Amino acid sequence: MSDNKYDVLTVGNAIVDIIARAEEDFLVRENITKAAMNLIDADRAEHLYAAMGPAIEASGGSAGNTAAGIASLGSKAAYFGKVSNDHLGKIFTHDIRAIGVDFDVSPLEGNPPTARSMIFVTPDGERTMNTYLGACVELGPEDVDADVVAQSQVTYFEGYLWDPPRAKDAIRLSAKIAHENNRKVAITLSDSFCVDRYRSEFLELMRSGTVDMIFANDAELKSLYETSDLNSAVSAVKSDVALAAVTLGEKGSLVVSPDETEEVAAHKIEKLEDTTGAGDLYAAGFLHGLTSGRSMADCARIGGLAAAEVIQHIGPRPQVSLKELLAQSGI
Secondary structure: OOOOOEEEEEEOOOEEEEEEEOOHHHHHHOOOOOOOEEEOOHHHHHHHHHHOOOOEEEEOOHHHHHHHHHHHOOOOEEEEOOOEOOHHHHHHHHHHHHOOOEOOOOOEOOOOOOEEEEEEEOOOOOEEEEEEOHHHHHOOHHHOOHHHHHOEEEEEEEHHHHOOHHHHHHHHHHHHHHHHOOOEEEEEOOOHHHHHHHHHHHHHHHHOOOOOEEEEEHHHHHHHOOOOOHHHHHHHHOOOOOEEEEEOHHHOEEEEOOOOEEEEOOOOOOOOOOOOOHHHHHHHHHHHHHHOOOOHHHHHHHHHHHHHHHOOOOOOOOOOOHHHHHHHHOO
């Protein structure tokens, strides 16, 4: 087995988030599906950018957020994603490196530009994403550094990567390298609309052993098994994958293995501001616990702690040291 240079390698769409508050009627007027990740083209991106109110720019992308959380917890993280050599690409590269994540994928020269997601946060704290994938569609097998994969305890990728076609080849190659080095592979299902698009492929990844563990919220898991009953979905996932971490919002989370289901309460918060990044940071906490030998229940508790931090402010990445927060929590 190779040395553990990294605890977790995350692979995802490298996206700069442009976040603004919006009323419900704005979503209706602009024909935006609430609480989903809506894929848009360059023209639609320009239109929504012009229509949105005052905004903040923050490096995001689901797996990028997870990598940032892992680094904030004190674990060693690496990241694969594709940006262009432009203004937003430089922002993304600076931000992910500044938080301590190794990111060395060569940027794209010229078009398409770096991906961006216009995120509208409604008064209920729900986030609705409108994503132009841009340079992300150029992520391919040539961007996979085999040594980084071999030296990472877990390779974790986002279901959103199934939208740009060449990324699938990069993921399958990464999974092959990981398993040849006795490493684990994890997927986050990303959102229920993503699951609707790729249900059969996600199930094939699980049943073939290409992935060893999944992260999902209750809606995504129910979508995966086409049921409205969470218990049925939990029962089904037990025979398809070795480990599933299922978030339930304010009700906490479930850790599901073929032999048992463990329920863990949510971490208390003072005020919900913005759910952007909640699942990403839960995964960060869980993977930090997993790669440092903690119990499954503690992994879920650390995930809940990290998620609780990120939903109490605008933006998808931690604003305080999660390592210090964890030390204070007594978990």
